[in-house]
Amino acid sequence: xxxxxxxxxxxxxxxxxxxxxxxxxxxxxxxxxxxxxxxxxxxxxxxxxxxxxxxxxxxxxxxxxxxxxxxxxxxxxxxxxxxx
Amino acid sequence: xxxxxxxxxxxxxxxxxxxxxxxxxxxxxxxxxxxxxxxxxxxxxxxxxxxxxxxxxxxxxxxxxxxxxxxxxxxxxxxxxxxxxxxxxxxxxxxxxxxxxxxxxxxxxxxxxxxxxxxxxxxxxxxxxxxxxxxxxxxxxxxxxxxxxxxxxxxxxxxxxxxxxxxxxxxxxxxxxxxxxxxxxxxxxxxxxxxxxxxxxxxxxxxxxxxxxxxxxxxxxxxxxxxxxxxxxxxxxxxxxxxxxxxxxxxxxxxxxxxxxxxxxxxxxxxxxxxxxxxxxxxxxxxxxxxxxxxxxxxxxxxxxxxxxxxxxxxxxxxxxxxxxxxxxxxxxxxxxxxxxxxxxxxxxxxxxxxxxxxxxxxxxxxxxxxxxxxxxxxxxxxxxxxxxxxxxxxxxxxxxxxxxxxxxxxxxxxxxxxxxxxxxxxxxxxxxxxxxxxxxxxxxxxxxxxxxxxxxxxxxxxxxxxxxxxxxxxxxxxxxxxxxxxxxxxxxxxxxxxxxxxxxxxxxxxxxxxxxxxxxxxxxxxxxxxxxxxxxxxxxxxxxxxxxxxxxxxxxxxxxxxxxxxxxxxxxxxxxxxxxxxxxxxxxxxxxxxxxxxxxx
Numbered sequence: 001x002x003x004x005x006x007x008x009x010x011x012x013x014x015x016x017x018x019x020x021x022x023x024x025x026x027x028x029x030x031x032x033x034x035x036x037x038x039x040x041x042x043x044x045x046x047x048x049x050x051x052x053x054x055x056x057x058x059x060x061x062x063x064x065x066x067x068x069x070x071x072x073x074x075x076x077x078x079x080x081x082x083x084x
Numbered sequence: 085x086x087x088x089x090x091x092x093x094x095x096x097x098x099x100x101x102x103x104x105x106x107x108x109x110x111x112x113x114x115x116x117x118x119x120x121x122x123x124x125x126x127x128x129x130x131x132x133x134x135x136x137x138x139x140x141x142x143x144x145x146x147x148x149x150x151x152x153x154x155x156x157x158x159x160x161x162x163x164x165x166x167x168x169x170x171x172x173x174x175x176x177x178x179x180x181x182x183x184x185x186x187x188x189x190x191x192x193x194x195x196x197x198x199x200x201x202x203x204x205x206x207x208x209x210x211x212x213x214x215x216x217x218x219x220x221x222x223x224x225x226x227x228x229x230x231x232x233x234x235x236x237x238x239x240x241x242x243x244x245x246x247x248x249x250x251x252x253x254x255x256x257x258x259x260x261x262x263x264x265x266x267x268x269x270x271x272x273x274x275x276x277x278x279x280x281x282x283x284x285x286x287x288x289x290x291x292x293x294x295x296x297x298x299x300x301x302x303x304x305x306x307x308x309x310x311x312x313x314x315x316x317x318x319x320x321x322x323x324x325x326x327x328x329x330x331x332x333x334x335x336x337x338x339x340x341x342x343x344x345x346x347x348x349x350x351x352x353x354x355x356x357x358x359x360x361x362x363x364x365x366x367x368x369x370x371x372x373x374x375x376x377x378x379x380x381x382x383x384x385x386x387x388x389x390x391x392x393x394x395x396x397x398x399x400x401x402x403x404x405x406x407x408x409x410x411x412x413x414x415x416x417x418x419x420x421x422x423x424x425x426x427x428x429x430x431x432x433x434x435x436x437x438x439x440x441x442x443x444x445x446x447x448x449x450x451x452x453x454x455x456x457x458x459x460x461x462x463x464x465x466x467x468x469x470x471x472x473x474x475x476x477x478x479x480x481x482x483x484x485x486x487x488x489x490x491x492x493x494x495x496x497x498x499x500x501x502x503x504x505x506x507x508x509x510x511x512x513x514x515x516x517x518x519x520x521x522x523x524x525x526x527x528x529x530x531x532x533x534x535x536x537x538x539x540x541x542x543x544x545x546x547x548x549x550x551x552x553x554x555x556x557x558x559x560x561x562x563x564x565x566x567x568x569x570x571x572x573x574x575x576x577x578x579x580x581x582x583x584x585x586x587x588x589x590x591x592x593x594x595x596x597x598x599x600x601x602x603x604x605x606x607x608x609x610x611x612x613x614x615x616x617x618x619x620x621x622x623x624x625x626x627x628x629x630x631x632x633x634x635x636x637x638x639x640x641x642x643x644x645x646x647x648x649x650x651x652x653x654x655x656x657x658x659x660x661x662x663x664x665x666x667x668x669x670x671x672x673x674x675x676x677x678x679x680x681x682x683x684x685x686x
Contacts, residue, residue: 007327007331010361011327042319051320051323058338058340059665060562060565062562076338079322079323080598081598082335083595084332084417
C-alpha cells in the first residue's frame with residue numbers, strides 16, 4: 001500500500017510517499033521505523049507517538065495496531081495537532 | 085491577597101485623563117483567574133454588554149494573569165477583552181510578550197480603558213515606585229496614519245526602550261471593525277479591539293512598571309518551569325517548531341478541508357506554492373519566540389524570494405537568517421496563508437506574503453480581511469457587486485482591496501464593516517455566502533469536512549473561531565467520523581471549549597496542549613505553586629465552565645438569541661463540491677446545537 005507523509009512526518013521521512021507491504025497498521029509502522037530511522041520520534045513500537053495520527057484513505061483515523069490494511073489502501077501519517 | 089496577583093485593576097479614564105486603582109476580591113480572582121476570564125467578569129460588572137463598543141463609555145480591558153512574570157513557558161500573554169464592534173458580542177483576543185510582563189508590573193492584574201481623548205494620543209502608564217501609578221496623554225498627531233511597526237519603534241525611541249508598547253495601525257484609527265491591537269509584531273487579532281481603542285482616540289499604550297509579585301512556592305515554580313520547558317522541546321510541539329502552523333495548508337488540502345474561493349471548494353490547486361515546505365526552500369527565514377516561550381513557533385520569511393544570497397546552511401537546507409530587524413520579513417501563519425491565499429484564489433506566494441505583511445502594518449485581522457474580500461469577490465463573480473476589478477486569483481486586486489479597507493476608501497468603506505454588514509448592504513441574499521458566524525469571519529477549517537468544528541463555530545460566543553474551540557482536534561482523531569458526526573461529538577466539542585477557556589485565563593499558550601497528560605491537574609499544580617491556593621483539577625474544570633458561562637451571559641445581555649448559533653446557508657444541505665461525502669444537513673447541525681445547549685445548561 002501507499003504511505004503518504006504530511007507535515008513533520010514528511011520532513012522527517014524526506015519523501016512525500018512510499019510503498020510498503022503490511023497487513024496491519026502495527027506492521028506498517030514497524031516497517032516504517034525500520035526503513036526510515038529518522039521517523040524514530042514519530043513511531044513508538046507498533047504505534048504512533050500520541051502527537052501523530054494515521055488516517056486510512058482520507059476517510060477514517062485509525063489507532064489500533066491491529067487495524068487490517070489492504071494492498072490498495074493509502075495510509076496518511078500526519079501531526080495529530082491540527083491547530084493554527 | 086494571594087501570591088501571584090496584585091489584587092487590583094486600574095480603571096483609566098482617558099477623557100481627563102485619570103487613573104483609579106480598584107481592588108479585586110480574592111474570590112473573583114479564584115473564580116475567573118485572569119486573562120479572558122477576568123476580562124469577561126470585569127466587563128459584566130461594568131455593564132459593557134449594553135453599550136455600543138465604539139462609544140467612549142465602553143470599556144476595553146487588558147487582562148494579565150497569575151502566571152505572567154513567572155518563568156513558566158509561554159506565560160507572558162495578555163487578553164484584550166471588550167464587546168466586539170464586528171459582532172456586538174463578547175470578544176477576547178490574546179497576544180503575547182513583553183507588554184504582559186510590563187503591564188503587570190504596573191501593580192495591577194488588569195487595565196480597563198474608558199473615555200475618549202480629545203485628540204489622537206498615546207496613553208502612557210508608568211510607575212516609578214511601588215506606591216503610585218501615573219497616567220498621561222502624549223499627542224500622537226505625528227503618528228497619525230503610521231503603521232503599527234513604525235508607531236512602536238518610534239515611541240520606543242521617543243519614550244525610552246524600557247517601555248512596552250501596544251498600538252493600532254491606520255485601520256484602528258479608521259474604526260475598521262476588524263482592526264487589531266499590535267504588540268511587538270504580534271496581534272490581538274480578532275473581533276476589532278483595535279477599533280475600540282481607536283474610538284477612544286488612543287493610538288498606542290506605553291507601559292513601564294516596577295512592581296513584581298511574589299510566588300507562594302518559588303522552588304516549585306522553578307521546578308515546574310524546568311519540567312515544562314524540557315517537555316516543550318519534544319514531539320508534541322515539533323510541528324510548531326519545525327514548520328509552524330502553516331504546515332496545516334497541505335494537510336487540510338489533502339482532507340478537502342482547505343477553504344478555497346470563499347468556501348466554494350475544499351481544495352486549492354496551488355496550495356503547494358504557499359506551503360512552508362516550499363517557502364523554506366526558496367526564501368530566507370528566521371524563527372522567533374515570545375518572551376518566556378521555549379517553543380518558538382514564529383516562522384518569519386523574507387518577502388522577496390531569495391536570490392544568489394540563498395546558500396545551503398550547515399544542515400544542507402537552503403536558507404539564511406534574515407537581518408535582525410526583519411524589516412523585509414513577515415510572520416507566516418496558516419490562518420493568514422489560507423485567508424489571503426486559497427480563500428481568495430491566490431497561489432502566488434509573493435502576493436500572499438505581501439498581503440499578510442500589509443495587514444500587519446495596517447493593523448487588520450488577516451482572517452476577517454481575507455474572508456470579507458473573498459466574499460466580495462464571489463459577489464462580483466455572481467454579478468451582485470459592480471466592482472469588476474475584484475476577481476478571484478487577482479493578486480493586484482487583493483492588495484488594492486486591503487489598502488482601500490485600511491483607509492476606508494471607496495469599496496473599502498463597505499468591506500471595512502465585515503462580510504455580514506456588507507452582505508446586508510449588497511442584498512441578493514448574499515448573506516447565504518457571507519463566511520461568518522455572529523459576524524466573525526470563519527477561520528481556515530471547512531465546516532462540512534470537519535463537522536465537530538462546524539458545531540464549535542456555530543455555538544462560539546465570539547463567533548466562528550478556532551482559538552476558543554479546538555473541536556478540529558476531535559475531527560482529526562478516531563473519536564468521530566468527521567464528515568458524518570453524531571451527538572457523541574458534542575461532549576468532545578465542549579471539552580475543547582472548556583480547555584481553551586482555562587488556557588486563555590491561566591494563561592498558557594495552546595501550542596503547549598499536546599505536552600500535558602492531564603492538563604487540569606498540571607494547571608492546578610502551576611496555580612498552587614504561584615498563588616498558594618489549594619487548587620485541584622476538579623476546581624479548574626468548574627472554573628473553565630464558569631468562564632464559558634460568563635461569556636454566554638455577556639452575549640445574552642447583549643441581545644443573543646438561539647437563532648445566532650448556526651452556520652451560513654452555504655454550508656447546510658449542500659455537499660462540498662470536491663467531496664460529496666462532506667454534507668452537513670440543517671437538521672444535523674440543529675440537533676448538535678440543541679444537544680450542546682442541553683449539556684451546557686444541565
